Amino acid sequence: MGRSSKAYIAGAFEHPTRKAVDKTIAQLHAEVAFGALQDAGLSKDDVDGYFCDGDVPGLGGLSMAEYMGLNLKYIDSTETGGSSYVVHVGHAVDAIAAGKCNVALITLAGRPKAEGVVSLAARDGDGGKLPERGFEIPYAPVITNMYGMAAMRHMYEYGTTSEQLAWIKVAASHHAQHNERAVLRDVVTVEDVVNSPVISDPLHRLDCCVISDGGGALIVVSPEIAKTLGDRCVKVLGSGSAIGHLNSGKFDLTHTAAVVSGPIAFEEAGVTPADIDYASIYDSFTITVLETIEDLGFCAKGEGGKFVSDGNLISGVGKLPFNTDGGGLCNNHPSNRGGITKVVEAVRQLRGEAHPAVQIPDCTIALAHGTGGQISARHGSATVILGRNDA
């Protein structure tokens, strides 16, 4: 009944660990896969499609497929940083609709906390092949100063303030207090955020997400299989993805590629931002959320600062409850890539399985958005719009 859906999310799982000193990355992938399959009521042998990022151990998904003993007829290792898993949901839906597979497994896992953070320069590896490297690495770009430049430009163009950005962290902290696994559970105030040390102007420590280990997994299935699994299955109503980059030196740091991915997803779903009951918005930094909310059309460009203020993102208080698990800003950011947990919490909301203190009553339509890479350089944006089983 209700809206049509080419595929359903049948299983969603978030790894409980936040620091995995005693587990390998491959093991974490298998643990989240098991968790999601159990949640769906399926077994490993039902999986015929596998989706992972390009950061997994091995060549694409080949080693992980072998480790987990998967027999596959479809594989996709599209890599767009932290947004990869939101991309994967869309790709899984397309593959299922095209008849290429029936049960798609998506996994993310990593342990940056246990291993120590690796710098961008070190990760970039072979400078001879990476064309932009010589024009960037000598200037010491790191993730905080790169997002800092986006925030600074947004402030310059639209008068956005640190206090407005702080409201995003405040809202996340209000949600995280109810999540016993969240890395940061203390409720913070706007003053707490703006009085925390400046890491790279204008971003304070509390404008940044946490660093954590862990991961997550999703199971996307065909409508026929969803029918056999019951009403916890969630409809995928629409999906879109796009990338942004420096456009050969002519770019605008106040927009992300969500301006492209969002409309594609909304159009396919046949809904508008006004129809969204709950939104998971990728939150590597407060500025990531602010720009995305504008780009997705929840408010006009430049109005994000006003929109996020005064608790407007807090469940039960504001108009757009977001990241009710505490998000990357407070809960976790497994493998420095938060996209999968964005989808997991949206699924919880649509099933009515979020924490009672943050559950949105009658949550029918939800959005999950991922941002990978850096919004002030090369990045991937991906949007999915999900509907409750009877939506």
Added chain:
Amino acid sequence: MSNPERTYVDPSINMETEAYWNGTKEGKLLLKKCCSCGETHFYPRAICPYCFSSETEWYEASGKGKIYSYSIMRRAQIPYVMAYVTLDEGITMMTNIVESDFDSVAVDKAVEVTFRKTEGDHSLPVFRLV
């Protein structure tokens, strides 16, 4: 007042960008322009990213521009100013702002190019307030 400066790692140089780094050693900031569509692009490439023409040519930039955005990396051993500078030639490039008091750095302020030696004796274009 100027701040103490960090050391600069070497750029990676390849056959497409060798001329750029030879130019910086002579105190010149070179840009690439397309002979077909006339557009300047950055970073410099053998193929024009606007029209895919393989006819591109180097020219010397004025070295003048404005700060498009910046972020002062305070949590570094030696704090520094990360920035994007829009050159008068119309392209915006990543750089550092040097020789300038942190409190004086602001979006839209005028800057000019200067150069810094890197660890391996290459020359890196950076900018200072004018």
